[in-house]
Amino acid sequence: MPLEPLFFKSGERSLFGIFEPAQRPCKCVAVICNAFEPEHVGCHRALKKLGERLTRLGIDVFRFDFAGMGDSSGDFGRMDMTQWQTDVNAAVDLARRRFRCRKVVLLGVRMGATMAALTCASRGDIHAAVLWEPVLDGATFVDDQRTVHNTPTPDGILLPPIKTDTDGITEIVGLRFTDPLLAAFAETSLADLVWPPHTKVQVVTNMADASSPRVAELLAAQDIDFEHIHVKSPLVWIDHEQVPGAVLQAISEWVQKQL
C-alpha cells in the first residue's frame, strides 16, 4: 500500500506525519512517536522498518514528527512539554479518524516513549503502549546530550565547549535550549506516573546502565498488564546504520498478541 505523507495541525503548529495502511484487514492503529532531536534522525530508519512489520501483521501505522523536530514546523528551542503532549494527542486523534479504528497502540522511542507514557496516563483510551528505551526524566535526557556533546567522534573531533550565550541560550549538540525549556525538561519525569490499569504496556530496554530499566521497575510495581524485555542490540539513536531486528521482532510480536 502506498504511504500517505501529510501535514496536520497540533495547536498552532503544523506536524509532519505518514500514514501506512495495513496490508490486510486492519485490527488497530499504531501511532509511533519518534525520538527527540538529535536522536530523531538516527531512529527514523528503524521506526520505518517497525512500521513495515506492523502493516504486514494487519496493523495500520501512523508515524509523526514532534513540533520543532524532523519535518514538522518550528524550532526545537521554542517548544515546550505542553506542545509535545498536544502533538501526541493530535496524532492519536487523527490516526483514529483516518483509519476509523477504536483500538490504538502508542509506541515511542527514547523521549518519544516518555511523551507516549505521559499521554497514556493523561487519557484513558489507549489500548496498549510500547516504551522503547524510555528516558526516566527530562534532566537525564539533557545530561545524555551533554555527554554526547563532550565525547569525541570516532575521528577524534570535539565540538566547541557548551556555553550559554547572552540571550540565555545553551547550545548542546546543536539544540538551542532556553532556560524555560531546560526547566521544563527538569520538571518532566515518569517517576510518579500512575499507569492506567486497562492499558497494557511493554518496556523494551537496550542499555542496562541507563534510566530505562528504572522505568520498567516503576511500572512492574504497579498492578497492570506489563512486560519488560531487555534486548542487547545496537543503539539506533547513536548508530543509525544498524537495524535492530531483535528489538523490532520483540515489539511487533508483543503488539500482535495484544489484539
Add this chain to the structure above:
Amino acid sequence: MNAATTTYNEQPCLIGPEQSLIGVLTMPETVNKPAVILLNAGMLHRVGPNRCYVKWARWLAELGYPVLRFDSSGLGDSSISQSTADYDERIHEETAWAMAAVTKACGSDRFILGGLCLGAVNALLAASHEPQVCGVVMQNPQFLDEDELTSYVEARNWRYWRRVLFTPERWKQFFFGQADYKMILSRLRGFFIRKDAVNDIADDIVARFSVLIERGTSILLVNSALDVSRDYLDVMMRDRAAEFQATGRMTIEEITDCDHLFTTSDSQKLFLDMFIRWSDACRTES
C-alpha cells in the same frame, strides 16, 4: 523561525512515475531564485543531520528559493527501487524526477543541486547529466564508498592520527578492547594502497567537474576544517583545483570549528552565508 512570521509553506511531495519517492517541498511566497534540491546525506533521511536540511530549506525559502528535500530510493521513507540501472543512472533518473516535480509545483526550470557527504557526490553525478542545473553545492564530499579509496584517503588523514595518537584516552580504549579495531585496520591498510589504485575514480570525478565548468555551471565546495573530506578532495582533484578555480566557476570554502555533520548552529549559519554570497555572485555574473 516563528510560525507567525514564516513566509513559506511546506507540502509533502510524491515523486517519480510511481510516486515511490517522498520529499518535502518548501515554497517561498514569491519564487525569484533557482530551485534547490537537497540529496540525502549518506543514509540519513531528508531532514539531514542535526536537521540542517530543514533549516537551510526554510531559510532559503525566506529568500525566494523553492527547496525540495527528498529521499532517494531505499532511503528515508522512499521505496526500494526495482530498477536495474547502475548507481550513476539511478541517481540521475531519480534527481530528474525530483526536478520535474519541482517544475510542476512552481514552474522553476533552473536548479541548484546540493548535498552533504555522499549527497554532495550524488549532486555532482546528477548535475553532470542535467543541463538545467546551474549550480552544484558540495558540502564535505565523501566519495562513493569504494574500499580502496576510503582506506587510501583516511590513512593519509594526518590530522586524525595527530588527534588520536596524542590522546591518552584513545590509547586506553585501544588496550581495553573499546576501540573501533575494524576502522583502525582499514586505515592502516590504506598505507599499502598506491595512488594509481584510486586514480580511476579521481579521473571520473575530474571529468565531471570539467563538464560542468565547460557548460557554465557554478560549483561551491565547502569543507569543514576538521573533516576528512578535505583529504578526499585533494585526492579527487588530481592537482587541478587551482585551474578549476581560475575559471571562476569553482569556489572552494572552508569552515573552521565545524564537524562533518554541521552540528553547531553557528556552522549551519556560516554555510548559509557562503551559499547566499556564492549564489548572488553567480546570478550577477550570469
